[in-house]
Amino acid sequence: MHDARALIDLGTEAVRTLARRGYSLDLSSLEELQSRRVQSIRSAEEMRAEAKRVAKEVQRTAKEGGDISDLKEHARKLKEQIREVEADQEVIQKELDEFLLGIPNLPLEETPDGNSEEFATEIRKVGTPQAFSFTPKDHVDLGEALGIFDFARATKLSGPRFTVTRGVGAELERALASLFLAIHTRRHGYVEHGVPFLVTPATMTGTGQLPKFEEDLFKTGVADRPLYLIPTAEVPLTNLYADEIIPAKELPLALTAHTPCFRSEAGSYGRDTRGVLRQHQFAKVEMVRLCAAEDSQKELDAMVGHAEACLKELGLAYRVILLPAGDMGFSAQMTYDIEVWLPSQDTYREVSSVSDCGTFQARRANIRTRDADGKTTPVATLNGSGLPIGRTLAALLEQNQQEDGSIVLPEALTPYLGYRRISADGTPQE
CATH class of the missing domain: 3.30.930.10 (Bira Bifunctional Protein; Domain 2)
Structure with missing residues (x-):
């Protein structure tokens, strides 16, 4: 299976090379899938970081005898949001994998042109x-x-x-x-x-x-x-x-x-x-x-x-x-x-x-x-x-x-x- 990032970096060269073997690479769809995947990963990471910060805040506030009810509710909502983002991330990853699994190998330049x-x-x-x-x-x-x-x-x-x-x-x-x-x-x-x-x-x-x-x-x-x-x-x-x-x-x-x-x-x-x-x-x-x-x-x-x-x-x-x-x-x-x-x-x-x-x-x-x-x-x-x-x-x-x-x-x-x-x-x- 191809590395999505590598194909995107090749850009029009990947399109040209795959066209030599009769495959039309939809580069814009690949870029869109990869962008969604990256954004989903980034969102999940940001939410996990926020969840860790809130957990520490809960511990600190509880130790000081403060009210932690709002903080716990915030932590609960963050946990739900993380689950939703992770589920979405799995869907996006599956779409990207299915897209990549259908792309044939890149032919070497030494191979002749032609389809028969x-x-x-x-x-x-x-x-x-x-x-x-x-x-x-x-x-x-x-x-x-x-x-x-x-x-x-x-x-x-x-x-x-x-x-x-x-x-x-x-x-x-x-x-x-x-x-x-x-x-x-x-x-x-x-x-x-x-x-x-x-x-x-x-x-x-x-x-x-x-x-x-x-x-x-x-x-x-x-x-x-x-x-x-x-x-x-x-x-x-x-x-x-x-x-x-x-x-x-x-x-x-x-x-x-x-x-x-x-x-x-x-x-x-x-x-x-x-x-x-x-x-x-x-x-x-x-x-x-x-x-x-x-x-x-x-x-x-x-x-x-x-x-x-x-x-x-x-x-x-x-x-x-x-x-x-x-x-x-x-x-x-x-x-x-x-x-x-x-x-x-x-x-x-x-x-x-x-x-x-x-x-x-x-x-x-x-x-x-x-x-x-x-x-x-x-x-x-x-x-x-x-x-x-x-x-x-x-x-x-x-x-x-x-x-x-x-x-x-x-x-x-x-x-x-x-x-x-x-x-x-x-x-x-x-």
Whole structure:
């Protein structure tokens, strides 16, 4: 959550910067709310000071044997007025918090202008998309022919936007998750976590999913306790340190987890509905880093490299782009997308977003660090996919398909599978 005073101090610059991401900041309303809050706090403080003065006057007058009835009545009225001002202060603070919670993060100036991927800056391409001597099939046709995807039965169980994997398909999912976790923990120093898949509204608010994006979430509860299914492990991983002060010497923290992710995909019907590209439930290995604010850009570059390492290990062709200000997630101040090549679509499709959120989420979740002088400041938080299992599997099938319908698997998966090829009938072959 933003600091109201900081936004007001930025003034028209804050308006301009937020306009780059399509958000119109009502600066006058913010100034009015902040002014009411300051005035309410000042009034309460003045009344408390007067109440203390009157209390001392009551004690002094009583000790001298004087009449204290008028003074006691004045003290009683002051107490009532203080309660009224404090109640008003709570209302104003709630209004201000709700206003601030709806404002997205300020994009860094290094981000391009624009509101869609067509305005993104391509950073690099890695690997060369295959030149097939035949018309490549998409992952749906490949998976169903191999017998590893069963979309019909998934729909019977849960409706559209769900997938059942079976046999080699389920083995591939498990192998990919194990490979990604091994890369992050053994090669890059992340600490693996097992986290809850249901979290509180406060936890969702900490990373920016609430209140703005409630329609995108699946909500449930226990008795009178509301709970939300996580849309990504970023939510519980980042909030592990909510309301905590992390010693500076422990930073940066690197966390990872393999979890299911649940998304309603509100407003996305009709887009990417075929196959596993846009599901209500999918599995993903997530990376989260917490660091000193001044180190966030360095950590962002490192995390992009960590996500790329997974694709390189699999030998998949991909590219890295820098998203424009208007196409980033709500909490991000800078985002790199990594897009993997899908032969059936003859294009690159997003497989990982790696974002630097600066201190935006840490302010909302109250995650701080303490420097050598004892001063506490918000940390920076970063997150990225490392990687989603379904989308990676789709690219793996499509990029490694053979004309006879078989799939040649990358050597990196052999330790987890024990075979290097899937025959056209879906059976594994060494």
